[in-house]
Amino acid sequence: MPDYKEVFENNKRWLEKKKESDVSFFEKLAKDQHPDYLYIGCSDSRVTAEEIMGAEPGEVFIHRNVANLVNSTDLNVMSVMEYAVKYLKVKHIVVCGHYNCGGVKAAMQPKDMGILNPWLRNIRDVYRLHKDELNSIADEHQRYDRLVELNVQEQCVNVIKMACVQQGYVANGYPTVHGWVFDLRSGKIIDLKLDFNKILKGIQEIYNLTDTKIT
Numbered sequence: 001m002p003d004y005k006e007v008f009e010n011n012k013r014w015l016e017k018k019k020e021s022d023v024s025f026f027e028k029l030a031k032d033q034h035p036d037y038l039y040i041g042c043s044d045s046r047v048t049a050e051e052i053m054g055a056e057p058g059e060v061f062i063h064r065n066v067a068n069l070v071n072s073t074d075l076n077v078m079s080v081m082e083y084a085v086k087y088l089k090v091k092h093i094v095v096c097g098h099y100n101c102g103g104v105k106a107a108m109q110p111k112d113m114g115i116l117n118p119w120l121r122n123i124r125d126v127y128r129l130h131k132d133e134l135n136s137i138a139d140e141h142q143r144y145d146r147l148v149e150l151n152v153q154e155q156c157v158n159v160i161k162m163a164c165v166q167q168g169y170v171a172n173g174y175p176t177v178h179g180w181v182f183d184l185r186s187g188k189i190i191d192l193k194l195d196f197n198k199i200l201k202g203i204q205e206i207y208n209l210t211d212t213k214i215t
């Protein structure tokens with residue numbers, strides 16, 4: 001880890017390198033942004049969104065919080081989504097969880113975590129929703145991995161419940177929603193291959209916020 005002063009030296013080296021490859025790099029960067037991706041991931045320092053995706057500045061709109069949660073009462077994530085879908089018109093929304101997630105692990109322990117309780121409640125609700133499957137997994141580590149995956153899946157469902165996502169999809173055919181897990185042990189991004197259309201159709205009975213029934 002670089003010490004405090006080194007950060008600025010690193011920054012100088014980085015900007016010089018960028019200018020070397022493209023003299024007008026920062027001129028273009030300052031003009032506007034047109035990211036195709038909205039990435040919602042965990043705050044964990046080991047899951048560096050742009051780096052694992054090989055993305056450049058301007059390519060990914062990013063929101064991170066503990067355990068990559070999409071909660072309808074969280075004004076922060078709701079504002080990020082509304083802006084990304086309505087104004088930036090992103091084509092893809094990714095929810096990216098990761099194995100060895102401290103937030104998910106904390107939620108698996110049935111104890112009082114103080115101020116973290118309402119946040120972890122979201123993950124504990126995912127556990128309750130998938131209790132039968134999770135409890136049938138004898139190995140604790142495998143159960144932990146599976147909860148990470150199911151948490152991503154349920155957060156994707158929460159994204160698809162949003163009016164702006166449904167209305168954008170009906171009008172333009174995008175955004176579509178993807179669930180990923182980053183495997184810290186191998187460095188791989190695993191696409192959970194969630195069926196966006198099927199989820200959308202499945203939740204429409206209760207959460208349809210468009211004038212159109214998706215076929």
Ligand code: CO
Pocket residue numbers: 042043044066067068098100101102103104
């Ligand atoms: Co995490």
